Amino acid sequence: MGSIPRRSVLAAAGIVLAAPRMARAQGGQLAIGTGTTGGVYYPVGGALANMISRGIPGMSATVEVTGGSVGNLQLLGANRVGLIFSQVDAAVDAVRGNDRFKGRPVPARAIAVIYTNRMQVVSTVATGIKSIPDMKGKRISTGAPGSATEVMALRLIEAAGLDPAKDFRARERLSPAESTNAVKDGKLDAYFFVSGIPTSAITDLGASPGVEIQMIDHDTYTAKIVEKYGPVYFNEVIPAGTYPGQKTDNKQMSVANVLAVREDMPADMVTKLLRLTWEGREELARTHAEARNFKLEGQKTAAAGIPWHPAAEAFWRETGANLG
Template sequence: PAVVAVVALSVWVPSALSAPTIRLSIVTGTTGGVYFPLGGGLAQLISKYIPGVQATAEVTPASADNIRLIDRRPADTIGFVLADTAADAPKAEGVFKENPGRPIPIVTLTPIYNNFNHLVTMDGTGINTIADIKGKRVSLGPPGSGTEITALRILEAAGIDPTRDFRRERLGPAESADAMKDRRLDAFFWSGGLPTPSVLDLATTPGIRIRLVPLDALLPALQRKYGAIYFRSVIQKDFYPGAPADTPTIGVANLLIAHQTFDEGLAYQITKLVYERRPELALVHKEATNITLIGVKGRSPLPFHRGAIRYFKERGIEGF
């Protein structure tokens, strides 16, 4: 009987001490952008390489909603956001002034890749400059998205009023591309990586020749108001078939963020995984090849999570 008791105990104890599965949500964006496939790839890698964690990617309208979701679910949610949207959350400014009406203590795990602001149109719309959107049908992105926030700032810099100068739509990139195919939309704003699947889909649609409108002339006005969070970038024509030329535009960084109370050990493991498994992540979307430790400290307007800081210190990254 004593032997049986010992055997029974030896079987029972490991089961009792085994760690429960952590169910982690990665809030991403719409299905037509880069956030969602990249988040799906990251979720697979986390589930594969971090013991006791099961991660899934969650479709959302993107940046602003992602920040609010992280605020409501601080222990089990991380997500992708645009740096310009994220900068407002800890100060309860911009879209966060009324909802939730208080500071949201988000922190950076790591910058990821840069977004390129697209103003997408096509031959036959008569749109060659941003001023030409007056009187047209134009989507500014989903409600509460980083695209919408940035588009409104770009329009302000251009002196264009979205309430009266054009017919405003609030569609995601996939819906916008479909509307343009059906000639129900003349142009749409999109802030995304290269190539963005829905823009690529539009560019490869028979009978459609896309055009990307240059936005770089508005950069000085944006920087005067918002600082170096915006920078000059170029959408090379090779990313989208039929684009007639490289398009100078405005760039903004993307961040992988968490709540400041998010578990330090898990934050460390996720940050480490992003860099050490980057080649696997790049198989999901090529923008992952642009995740780099070079200048990492200066690419986020937010403080860094203490778990991420631990990883960057281990790597000897300057500034940590």
């Protein structure tokens, strides 16, 4: 590893480890697992927590800053949070007990498909990096510990024929905000981050004086990754101009996001949470534009990746969704 100061895995999860045990909204409290402060999960989760606290009498919802999807699912499995944001790929692994959840499957159930997460591979023109293979020998970050960014980044690196343990001068595990600061300080050459768009940390990098941002195309590796890990990924494009200084479209790999709860959450609570979230989607969209992609036509069983909570399945059918 390089010499960039960073928190240990335990310290990075410190605020999570202190999270109260309130998975089932016991005592009128509900903890929501989100992500890092530089992404989309956190601000949208904050808006959702405010809506829940206002809209369900006697309920107080709080937001937990976490590493992201993997950490959220682990907390859900430990019954320490009651509602989480997660990428579908991590949720599928968790339910099946694969990869980081080996031997510890999580009883997660989808309640809504919310929006698409984009894999964003970020560098600057000054580094000379124009492709994933160009990263060999460079200093990179594959995302915060406990994040689905790290899972997806390692799968992408593998598909490109690189060894994450040997082929980089340094492989850090930083949040997007930390990664941006490290790039600006000349301590990092590129980083991976999976999120909705635009992401504040990447916007910050693109707007920095003297920096010309370089978004790395990687859509050519998607088919190989799907062949090994299943059809949870698909290609999309981040349009030119999404970020300051982004001159061309970025051809990248995406994955859907879900809101998930434990399978044993009471049906009436799931229905209340869903009704409030669906009816308040415009408020969520005022917090971040990605929330506008929370749509009825997006509620598909295939997109959710994991089984629906029965109350959520009933809610969406009654609302008019064609779950497929």
